[in-house]
Amino acid sequence: MPSDRRTAVGPARRGLGALICLLILGGGGGLLYQWTFGFSAFTSYSYALGKAGPLPRAAPEISFVDQFGDERRLASLRGRHVVLHVFYGTCLNICPIIVEELRQLYSDLPAEQRSKLVILSLSVDPVRDTAERLLDLWREVGAFEGWIMAQPADDSMDRVMREFGIWVFAKTDGTINHSADAFLIDPDGRIVRVFSPQANTNTEWIRGDLEKYL
Amino acid sequence: MKNIFRRLIVCLLPVFFLLPPVDAAFSATMPAKTVAQPLLLLLFGWMLSSTLPLHPRASSAPSAVIMATLLILFWMIPRSIDLTQIYPSANALYVLSLFAAGSLLSLYFPLLPGVARTVYALHSSSMIVALGLLYAFQSTLLCSAYTLEDQHGSGWMLVSVGVFAYLLVLASMTRWLAQPAESR
Numbered sequence: 001m002p003s004d005r006r007t008a009v010g011p012a013r014r015g016l017g018a019l020i021c022l023l024i025l026g027g028g029g030g031l032l033y034q035w036t037f038g039f040s041a042f043t044s045y046s047y048a049l050g051k052a053g054p055l056p057r058a059a060p061e062i063s064f065v066d067q068f069g070d071e072r073r074l075a076s077l078r079g080r081h082v083v084l085h086v087f088y089g090t091c092l093n094i095c096p097i098i099v100e101e102l103r104q105l106y107s108d109l110p111a112e113q114r115s116k117l118v119i120l121s122l123s124v125d126p127v128r129d130t131a132e133r134l135l136d137l138w139r140e141v142g143a144f145e146g147w148i149m150a151q152p153a154d155d156s157m158d159r160v161m162r163e164f165g166i167w168v169f170a171k172t173d174g175t176i177n178h179s180a181d182a183f184l185i186d187p188d189g190r191i192v193r194v195f196s197p198q199a200n201t202n203t204e205w206i207r208g209d210l211e212k213y214l
Numbered sequence: 215m216k217n218i219f220r221r222l223i224v225c226l227l228p229v230f231f232l233l234p235p236v237d238a239a240f241s242a243t244m245p246a247k248t249v250a251q252p253l254l255l256l257l258f259g260w261m262l263s264s265t266l267p268l269h270p271r272a273s274s275a276p277s278a279v280i281m282a283t284l285l286i287l288f289w290m291i292p293r294s295i296d297l298t299q300i301y302p303s304a305n306a307l308y309v310l311s312l313f314a315a316g317s318l319l320s321l322y323f324p325l326l327p328g329v330a331r332t333v334y335a336l337h338s339s340s341m342i343v344a345l346g347l348l349y350a351f352q353s354t355l356l357c358s359a360y361t362l363e364d365q366h367g368s369g370w371m372l373v374s375v376g377v378f379a380y381l382l383v384l385a386s387m388t389r390w391l392a393q394p395a396e397s398r
Contacts (some may be wrong), residue, residue, distance in 0.1 A: 006355075010291055013271070013273045014273055016273070016300070017274060017275075017276065018276075020274070020277045021277040024277050024280050024281050024284070025284075028280070028281070028284035028288075029284075031284075032287065032288060032291075034289070035291065035293065035294070036271060036291060036293070041293070042291050042292055042293060042356070043292045043293055043296075043355075043356050043357070043358075044292070044296045045291050045355075045357055045358070047293055057318070071317035093361070094355075107242060117248070118281045122233060167358070169358065171301055177296075177358040177359065178358075187311070197354070198352055199353040199362050200353065200354045201353070
């Protein structure tokens with residue numbers, strides 16, 4: 001670069017330059033700090049999770065309509081562990097993999113442990129995932145007594161997702177981007193653990209730790 | 215007249231990136247969105263500054279380079295990439311700010327002292343490699359709009375770009391050191 005573009009820098013100008021530099025660094029750093037939840041959440045999923053609060057925390061109260069069309073409350077499942085995750089029936093991406101891995105995990109559990117656990121698959125697509133469709137899906141995964149396929153009742157979807165820390169975004173092409181995390185709710189109704197699926201690990205991302213709780 | 219036409223063309227480049235078919239092509243895959251598009255925007259931004267009659271001051275160089283770096287850093291965060299896929303206004307900001315970052319770097323980076331330029335370039339290329347390795351080996355999805363395969367592809371592309379940039383900096387540093395001291 002030609003040196004004639006450089007101009008002489010006096011002490012006053014240098015001081016002002018340093019001050020502006022610090023202001024930009026402070027302002028920009030502060031913005032990045034806020035945006036990443038204190039440099040701890042760099043993805044939309046982890047940000048939503050971080051924003052919902054640290055664990056353990058009380059699970060938000062939710063009402064849902066199950067695969068039989070019955071309206072129920074999460075509180076009615078107290079006394080058993082609940083693994084809650086979100087999905088939608090027409091998903092061709094991560095949802096079928098998660099549901100299959102949970103099915104495998106659930107069917108492998110000894111009857112005694114299975115009786116202590118409920119899997120709650122909550123649909124983020126209430127329009128297409130009607131009770132009839134959820135019933136079909138429930139039969140497809142094995143029609144387990146302790147597996148509930150549901151959609152949030154009334155218009156509480158946004159609140160429920162926000163309070164759990166689940167990121168959901170419906171795209172214009174009909175697909176829905178969402179967190180794939182599974183939340184473990186203990187018998188007292190507290191979220192005690194969040195499991196994040198890992199590629200190519202089969203059910204290992206959840207199996208080992210979950211069995212410790214049962 | 216020729217110069218004005220050139221300036222106009224360069225100034226309109228961000229608009230070109232926002233044209234729906236062009237934007238759709240870049241947004242289709244993660245390597246295109248997170249590697250190719252930012253590199254092209256920085257490059258075109260760099261080109262823009264050469265057409266502008268500006269006289270940058272050396273005292274403003276650190277601030278300008280820090281600002282450009284912060285802009286680039288912001289758009290390297292997966293959550294920010296998600297934002298560009300959700301809101302068209304965020305996508306426009308992405309295009310304009312990276313274009314501006316390229317211009318700022320072009321105007322002010324050469325005004326930094328040689329040692330600062332070298333440290334900055336080596337550190338930046340190392341960070342690109344580190345980010346690439348993270349993308350390439352992460353087994354969970356970072357950007358919700360893309361697949362895991364896309365993410366791994368993007369990671370390896372970033373690693374290639376970073377290694378290439380690192381070698382380029384080393385080569386120019388060696389050449390600079392090989393010169394007689396009085397001509398540096």
